Amino acid sequence: MPLLDQRQRPLENLRLSVTDRCNLRCRYCMPEENYRWLDKSRILTFEEISRVVDAFVAQGVRKVRVTGGEPLLRADLPRLIEMLAQKSAIRDLAMTTNGVLLAQHAQALRDAGLHRLTVSLDSLDRTTYRLLANRDDLDRTLAGIAAARDAGFEDIKLDTVVIAGINDRELPDLIEFAREQEIEVRFIEYMDVGGATLWRPERVVSRSDMLAQLTARCGAIRELPRHDSAPAERFELGDGTRFGIISSMTQPFCGTCDRSRLTADGMWFTCLYAERGHDLRALVRDAEAPAERLAEKIERVWSGRTDAGAEMRLASDRRGPLADAEHLRDNPHLEMHTRGG
Ligand code: SAM
Numbered sequence: 001m002p003l004l005d006q007r008q009r010p011l012e013n014l015r016l017s018v019t020d021r022c023n024l025r026c027r028y029c030m031p032e033e034n035y036r037w038l039d040k041s042r043i044l045t046f047e048e049i050s051r052v053v054d055a056f057v058a059q060g061v062r063k064v065r066v067t068g069g070e071p072l073l074r075a076d077l078p079r080l081i082e083m084l085a086q087k088s089a090i091r092d093l094a095m096t097t098n099g100v101l102l103a104q105h106a107q108a109l110r111d112a113g114l115h116r117l118t119v120s121l122d123s124l125d126r127t128t129y130r131l132l133a134n135r136d137d138l139d140r141t142l143a144g145i146a147a148a149r150d151a152g153f154e155d156i157k158l159d160t161v162v163i164a165g166i167n168d169r170e171l172p173d174l175i176e177f178a179r180e181q182e183i184e185v186r187f188i189e190y191m192d193v194g195g196a197t198l199w200r201p202e203r204v205v206s207r208s209d210m211l212a213q214l215t216a217r218c219g220a221i222r223e224l225p226r227h228d229s230a231p232a233e234r235f236e237l238g239d240g241t242r243f244g245i246i247s248s249m250t251q252p253f254c255g256t257c258d259r260s261r262l263t264a265d266g267m268w269f270t271c272l273y274a275e276r277g278h279d280l281r282a283l284v285r286d287a288e289a290p291a292e293r294l295a296e297k298i299e300r301v302w303s304g305r306t307d308a309g310a311e312m313r314l315a316s317d318r319r320g321p322l323a324d325a326e327h328l329r330d331n332p333h334l335e336m337h338t339r340g341g
């Protein structure tokens with residue numbers, strides 16, 4: 001019997017942020033000059049992460065996504081992947097990366113047992129990439145995607161955050177690029193999450209605007225049936241090319257949300273928009289605490305969960321960034337690059 005929350009949503013999907021550091025500065029995620037980083041002494045070791053994951057698996061988690069910050073900045077990451085890949089109950093082990101360091105690590109990640117990869121790629125144009133990421137790393141990201149294919153990854157996705165006036169004219173090019181690589185791109189509506197201090201409503205390109213633009217430029221689009229609780233809706237062009245849209249802003253999927261997030265220092269968040277997390281580090285570091293205490297805490301928190309942050313924000317009529325820069329410096333756990341996108 002799966003562990004259900006108050007809205008009958010199972011605990012199925014865990015996002016593991018392994019570092020809050022990043023080598024890019026995407027304007028929708030880390031636009032500020034300075035950041036307050038998590039205290040190094042609090043960052044969970046791989047052994048501690050593995051014990052926490054065991055407790056989540058005992059409560060029903062079957063899908064784990066390693067993320068960050070930029071997960072490939074964490075030293076020796078393939079060792080953690082190997083530890084996670086050995087847990088047979090995890091049927092989906094994925095990672096989200098900006099791809100900059102992927103060429104160096106793709107083979108080791110594949111050999112360690114990583115199943116799937118999502119690479120964030122917001123533009124194929126060098127100037128636009130630099131404008132969005134604040135670094136000139138397009139070539140390295142593209143090399144990372146090629147290396148992942150060479151390493152034998154069969155399931156690679158591209159994620160593109162679409163921002164009005166910046167990269168919203170590039171959707172057909174990104175679809176074409178993905179088609180050539182035999183992978184699929186998903187377009188994400190720009191979200192007003194923590195860290196997105198430059199967010200403005202007029203910068204959001206909605207699902208319906210994306211579809212209208214694509215229909216005008218690529219012809220008729222067919223919506224594909226959904227089979228799971230994944231956030232992306234999938235579509236097909238007339239020539240059979242497929243792509244996805246994640247419309248967290250205009251059509252939140254809180255009703256089927258089975259995800260939660262663990263930060264690199266062991267704070268557990270049951271909603272992307274949650275103000276407060278639950279400290280699992282203290283329990284995993286307490287040599288006296290029996291292993292079941294972690295699983296009990298997870299069960300207690302999840303069974304009381306009512307979160308529907310994106311729905312609540314949609315209902316609010318004065319929408320703006322979730323937090324200002326000062327509030328984020330006081331509480332870095334609010335940041336998307338800390339809690340893991
Ligand atoms: N650094 C890695 C990367 O960029 O793929 C992993 C961490 S990043 C926080 C995970 C995902 O969050 C990325 O795909 C990124 O595009 C997305 N993201 C960050 N801020 C966002 C925002 N304001 N709106 C929508 N997606 C966002």
Ligand code: SF4
Pocket residue numbers: 022023024025026029030068069070098120337
């Ligand atoms: Fe870094 Fe990813 Fe955030 Fe970009 S989206 S700043 S790559 S954590």
